[in-house]
Amino acid sequence: MELMEAMKGRRSVRRFQDRLVPKEMIENILGVMEYSPNAGNRNSIRTIVLTNRDEIDYIGKAHTTVINNFNKGVMTLPSEEEIEKSPSAFHNAPTVLALFGPKNFYFSSADAYILAQNIALAAYEQGxxxxxVGEVLNSMGTExxxxxxxxxxxxxxxAPQVYVTMGxxxxxxxKRLPRHYAPVIYR
Ligand SMILES: Cc1cc2nc3c(=O)[nH]c(=O)nc-3n(C[C@H](O)[C@H](O)[C@H](O)COP(=O)(O)O)c2cc1C
Incomplete structure (x- = not known):
C-alpha cells in the first residue's frame, strides 16, 4: 500500500469486533519501532500490548475519569469508586497498546505519539x-x-504517554471528518 493511501484511508475506529488481532500480526505492525524517528535515538518508549479485559477496562476507565476531572480543573488522582463508574476510553477494543516514556525526558510524549501514528498506519495497511487515545496527566497514577x-x-x-486501541x-x-485548519501561510 502506498503511504499516501494509508494516510488518507486510516480512520479512528471506536467499535470493534469481538476478535483478537493475532500476535504475529501485532509483532509485524510493531516492526515500525525499528524505523520510527525518536529524539536522540534513545529508544526510550516501552510498549505493553494489553489483551486482558480487566486490565484494559481498569486503565480505560481511569483514563476517562482523569480526563473528566482534568476538564473540571481537578488534578488529584481519582478514587476507585469514580473509576468504576466511568465508561472506558478504550471503548470495546480487544487490544490496547500502552506506550510508556520516562517522566524526566522532554521528548517522551513526542516520541510516543510519532510511534503511535506509525503503528496506526502500519495497522491500517494490515486491515x-x-x-x-491521548494521555492526560497519568491514568495509571493510582495505587x-x-x-x-x-x-x-x-x-x-x-508514565503512560499515549494508548493505541487495536482490533x-x-x-x-x-467516514473522514472534514478538517478546518487555518490557511497555511507561505512567505
Ligand atoms: C493526540 C490525540 C489524542 C486523541 N485522543 C483521543 C481520545 O482520547 N479518544 C478518542 O476516541 N479519540 C482520540 N483521538 C482520535 C481523534 O479524535 C481523531 O484522530 C480525530 O477525530 C480525526 O479522526 P480520524 O482519526 O478518523 O481521521 C486522538 C487523536 C490524537 C492525535
Missing part, C-alpha cells in the same frame, strides 16, 4: 483498525494503576 505498572515491569519513573472494525468504517 487492522486503531484509535490513538492500583502503579501496581499494574509494576506487574508490567515498567519502572516508576515511566477489527465493527459495522461501517468511519
Amino acid at each position: 487492522v483498525s486503531t484509535c490513538i 492500583k494503576g502503579q501496581s499494574l505498572q509494576k506487574a508490567f515491569g515498567i519502572p516508576e519513573n515511566f 477489527y472494525c465493527q459495522g461501517n468504517y468511519p
